[in-house]
Amino acid sequence: MTLPASNMDFPILSVLIFSPLAAAAVAAMIRNENILRWWTLAFTTAAAAFSLLLWQRFDATTAAFQFAEQAAWIPSLKINYAVGIDGISLLLVLLTTLVMPLCVLCSWRYITARVKEFMVCLLVMETAMIGVFCALDFILFFVFWEAMLIPMALLIGIWGGPRKIYAAMKFFIYTMTGSVLLLVAIIALYLKVGSFSIPDMMGRNYPADFQCWIFLAFFISFAIKVPMFPFHTWLPAAHVEAPTAGSVLLASVLLKMGTYGFLRFSLPITPHATHVFTPYILWLSVAAIIYGGLTALAQTDLKKLVAYSSVSHMGFATFGIFALNANGIEGATLVMVNHGVTTGALFIAVGIIYERLHTRDLGQTAGMGKFMPVFAGLLGVFCLSSLAFPGTNSFIGEFLVLAGGFKVSKLMVICAVPGVVIAAAYMLRMLQKVAYGHVDNPDHSRLADLSFREVVTLVPLLIFVFWIGLHPQPFLHVMHASVQHLLEQANAPLAATAVALR
Amino acid sequence: MAFLPELVLLAGALGLFVVCLGDHGARRARMTALAVSVATMIACAFCLGQEAVLFDGAYRVDLFSQILKLVFAFGYTLVVLLSGGLDDIREDVKPEYHLFLALSVCGLVLLVSCVDIITLVVALELSSFPLYLLVAMRREREDRRSQMESAIKYMMFGIAANGIMLFGMSYLFGLTGTTSLPVMVEKLRPILHTPLVIAGIAITCCGLLFKLAVFPFHFWTPDVYQGASNETAGVIASLSKIGAVAVLVRFISLASPDSRSLVILLTLLAAVSMFYGNLIALMQKDLKRLLGFSGIAHAGYALVGFVALDNAGYTAALYYIVGYLFMVLACFVVICKVSCDGDNVAMDELAGLHRRSPLLALTLVVGIFSLAGVPPFVGFMGKLTLLSAALAKGHLFLVIVTVVNTAIAIYYYLCIIREACFRDASQRPAIALDGSTRALCVLLMAGILALGVLPARVLDGVSASLTSLNPPVATKAAQR
Incomplete structure (x- = not known):
């Protein structure tokens, strides 16, 4: 299949994907640590600004892949270098480029050892992350998908906390084991289709049992990445031990790859199997929402609390996706973006606390908000956003997901709704402790409030909290056509079955 | 002219022999070896497109053999760079070490051109015997003579395997009345499905599976890796395996296009090798032993390509084993440099490598992740081509x-990374690297990355050379 002509006469996606690698090569040659930090910050900011061109030139009226590029890569295996984005991947690419400079900023003082290697790892991560969201060739996708594990494991294993080795090994083994079957599925699809092109693989009527096997292979890989309920155990370990920037990248971008995988591959390539497995996955999502929330409620480690809240939020995302209607999927995509913004911000906030107190224990941090009013205010907003307070971004996303779910099964939605209440409980508990604390608070009176750098780190995310919360239309508009097309692919050949399932 | 690489190498070996006659020739021998390896590489590159049949049809120079000769010459250069100080070789035999190494490479270079089973056996012996000696040349330690044990073990197994191979060849000769492989292919085709032919081919392959260290011919591997000096183990692990795969291609293609029993046999061997190698590697503490067991598993991966019994599969196997040369040498560079005084390296001696020598740590990370099959390195591309070839023929179980x-192996590979990158050991001293080691590290990493990211030309070249080797049979083309 030939991809449509690009919106630009300039290979913008390739530049976005590979320029971080070039920047990493430059960074490897810089000796001075401060210059290194400024260079990485300048580059990632420039990349973020540059990626806004995508937003500006994106044509939201079509579901076709845009800014597409294609070139032969390994002709004997019919592997091409093919990239392009639609409305869904556009948002995730922009999220990635937005988060990157913040990761550099939040590591400014936190990372003091081996700064060069750290920045190189971050930049290599950026290449791999953008590559995953842009790839339109399955092998290209898989290369980025797996290659990302190396810098991420190094980020956790070298700059992480006390149990970093355990966390890095668990993260790597879990995710890589999950994706070995994905590779078999990719090859099996290739042998059916005759090419590795992702658009070529969509919309074909594969035999039912073949679809089910492929779907299961996809599912294991993506469910581990999301992570969905029974596969989530690597997440708290990785989040807790990773340095702040690593946690932010994990939460904001890496978790999205699982849900993105469902949207990009499972639904359009194996629509029949999707309908077969939907009820089970919906129940798993409900379980994740409740389980993640309840576990978060019991945590005293701030990072663990936020990590388990991620499990709960990603449960909403998978719930929306497998609701298989426009509200659900648009809501799920928005939840993905929101979670990237809000949870990223919460991890940065926890990092700020840790830099000052060298502890993340809820009891030890109690009451610090009294002496850090700016911080307490920002933390409050992000906590409210995380519990889906009306007027903030998460409210829109979760509302749409639940609205979509309502059309599928009232029972499931009723089971999921307590998740929102639990979210309010654990977030307000954290906010109340950190901001006000108790009469027997530890003495925090010498703590300095946020520095200019830290404010700059959090403000962009704050803007997005209210922008999406109060005026989500641009974000929904940009993905609308793509979601409609996706739904046609997922539902069209099986309209009858879909009706029966309701 | 077509014989130029071999001539250069033989002349070089003679030159090394002369160097051996003088005193204190270690440094001179190394320089000579380096010059010989580079000259051979140039000669191979020069002769790349040539075709010729020499020595009454016993020796054929074609694209297939020339590509592999280039690989051997390049690998030889890498190995010479690797064996810089030869810390663990007895001082008085260091020049001889280089001589025997050159002879072994010479055997390998001859091996890939042989199309007559007599010359083939001779070349195989020429490549093997010097290796037995190299193993024994390790310095003796107090109350430990493990190098002798290893050398004897290696030689016994090697000679036994050769005997079995000759036995198999005697069947093939008896059935066809010829020693020439191209003639044999023609004569075997009508009787391909008789048990005797299958037995003959299978037994013949045993000798090669020994060199490749496939289960159940693997017993020597861990002991020899452990007993031989680090540099020697690197040679045994890399170069001789390429030779084995190349000759295996010639023999297995005797059974093409289709032989059910051979496929079952190969499937079984591949599966058992992988499980055996990987499961036992999980328990290893000595780095060379670990690589030995992982080598058994990788031999199993390479066999996956042979199971397909078509050119796509052979291409994949050759590509994979060439990539393996780079990956495993990358690991051996690190072993050679980390070891103090040429001793064996335990896993925990790697601790803090990322502080002691960042370049070595990076080399190790690239090599190990490539062995584990993580993209964008050659290990991943190789597995992809192997799996595609096998799955195309419907071998879902094996895939x-x-x-x-692959999933099992991740654990022990990651353990190596854990020691090298995640643990800190401030008391261990920094490792100083000389220029040739730095160059070697960069070359190996570049090779692993380039073969992994831009494999198109290599795959096309190997595939084209195989087409000239055994043109696809018409019926098979019709099946597609």
């Missing part, structure tokens, strides 16, 4: 076994 094994 699943392979990926399950």
